[in-house]
Amino acid sequence: MQNPDVIIIGAGAAGLFCAQAAGHRGRRVLVLDHANKAGKKILMSGGGRCNFTNLHATPADYLCSNRHFVKSALARYTPWDFLALTERHGVAHVEKNPGQLFCRDGARDILDLLLAECASACVEIRLNTGIRSIRPLPDTGFTVETSTGRHQCRSLVIATGGLSIPTMGATGFGYQVAEQFGHSLLPTRAGLVPFTITGTTLSALCKSLSGTAVAGVTARCNGTEFTDDLLFTHRGLSGPVMLQISSFWQAGDSLQLDLLGNGNGLHWLQEQQAQRADSELKTLLGERFTRKLASALLEHFGIDNRPLRQYTPAQLEAIANQLGNWQITPAGTEGYRTAEVTLGGINTDEISSKTMESKKQPGLFFIGEVLDVTGHLGGFNFQWAWASAHAAAEAVG
Numbered sequence: 001m002q003n004p005d006v007i008i009i010g011a012g013a014a015g016l017f018c019a020q021a022a023g024h025r026g027r028r029v030l031v032l033d034h035a036n037k038a039g040k041k042i043l044m045s046g047g048g049r050c051n052f053t054n055l056h057a058t059p060a061d062y063l064c065s066n067r068h069f070v071k072s073a074l075a076r077y078t079p080w081d082f083l084a085l086t087e088r089h090g091v092a093h094v095e096k097n098p099g100q101l102f103c104r105d106g107a108r109d110i111l112d113l114l115l116a117e118c119a120s121a122c123v124e125i126r127l128n129t130g131i132r133s134i135r136p137l138p139d140t141g142f143t144v145e146t147s148t149g150r151h152q153c154r155s156l157v158i159a160t161g162g163l164s165i166p167t168m169g170a171t172g173f174g175y176q177v178a179e180q181f182g183h184s185l186l187p188t189r190a191g192l193v194p195f196t197i198t199g200t201t202l203s204a205l206c207k208s209l210s211g212t213a214v215a216g217v218t219a220r221c222n223g224t225e226f227t228d229d230l231l232f233t234h235r236g237l238s239g240p241v242m243l244q245i246s247s248f249w250q251a252g253d254s255l256q257l258d259l260l261g262n263g264n265g266l267h268w269l270q271e272q273q274a275q276r277a278d279s280e281l282k283t284l285l286g287e288r289f290t291r292k293l294a295s296a297l298l299e300h301f302g303i304d305n306r307p308l309r310q311y312t313p314a315q316l317e318a319i320a321n322q323l324g325n326w327q328i329t330p331a332g333t334e335g336y337r338t339a340e341v342t343l344g345g346i347n348t349d350e351i352s353s354k355t356m357e358s359k360k361q362p363g364l365f366f367i368g369e370v371l372d373v374t375g376h377l378g379g380f381n382f383q384w385a386w387a388s389a390h391a392a393a394e395a396v397g
């Protein structure tokens with residue numbers, strides 16, 4: 001397709017969704033991507049099962065410097081709309097945590113769905129294609145110079161995502177295009193990313209416990225808290241609760257971890273002391289965590305292991321405080337190498353929230369993760385990809 005109505009750069013979640021939706025509206029659509037395969041991140045998402053939406057998605061599940069920006073697009077293309085699409089394609093799903101929908105049989109189902117919709121809408125997807133330059137045409141439209149030829153189009157959609165996982169083809173290309181057309185950027189950093197811990201007794205603890213998970217941990221940072229599973233790793237701390245709180249953490253901040261779950265630790269310990277006074281603390285914690293973790297925590301915090309009856313109320317309170325108010329200052333995060341998302345990006349004040357069109361350059365659209373919109377963990381990021389792509393598809397060409 002030499003001169004389509006719409007060129008979309010980026011054959012990821014947002015780009016493919018926008019392509020099929022615009023194609024079904026009768027637009028001639030060409031998708032360009034420098035990678036050798038479309039939708040690579042979809043395939044690796046959700047541990048290979050793609051958490052493709054969250055039925056409870058609301059604007060409050062997104063970080064964006066303009067908190068109103070996501071409202072219109074999310075309201076006009078809902079999780080139920082995407083669920084209906086998956087059902088039309090016979091994609092089986094499972095609901096893990098309430099509202100979190102994953103493919104039952106694998107993420108490939110979502111990519112196949114998008115590619116099938118693109119094929120039926122006569123979308124051309126050209127891979128292995130580097131973008132050399134983008135120039136606005138005098139009246140309306142753009143010339144896009146690529147490694148495989150020159151194209152002209154009326155609408156240009158940038159769907160090149162963020163900086164996370166460079167080995168999957170992530171680049172800062174979308175930010176460069178935005179700057180070329182006078183857009184401002186908000187500082188970017190890795191989000192939904194594991195923490196690294198170095199040079200302390202805690203790093204030795206993490207290494208020795210690598211692979212150990214703890215359910216129901218509450219993590220707090222900068223006035224936000226999440227409760228979910230924690231995972232000790234060779235490098236530090238991971239698991240859903242750590243990924244979630246990482247999006248609210250800035251270098252140098254400390255985290256507060258409650259291993260006993262949401263502030264009820266003292267009450268729980270007092271109850272246990274009343275009910276099973278002869279049990280040792282290590283046994284009690286070993287039942288709640290694992291024996292290995294219980295021993296490691298007692299050693300780390302210098303807590304004497306005794307039958308519960310031997311702890312005074314003040315000592316029990318001190319133990320609850322150590323396990324329930326554990327202050328940790330991570331050295332950093334694993335960065336874009338393993339981050340699920342990029343925080344920051346193109347300033348949404350300069351983008352129409354109804355159409356995703358640039359307020360600075362008519363005909364230019366930005367969708368998906370390249371924008372300063374980041375969802376929490378749980379299917380919210382794909383829902384943003386679908387919703388923002390849908391909004392643009394209604395307006396292009």
Ligand code: FAD
Pocket residue numbers: 009010011012013014015032033034035038039040041042044045046047050051052053129130131159160161162164165168169170171172173174338339340341367368369370378379380381382383385
């Ligand atoms: P992407 O999907 O990243 O697509 C961008 C496309 O642009 C790519 O195909 C890339 O090759 C192309 N591109 C980049 N630069 C150029 C260039 N210079 N020239 C041409 N093409 C270019 N979210 C969820 O909601 N649920 C999950 O289960 C989930 N799991 C995840 C697991 C992992 C390991 C990761 C990394 C992310 C996960 N996410 C998940 C986040 C989700 O994958 C992203 O938010 C989503 O893919 C963003 O879609 P996008 O289309 O904006 O960008």
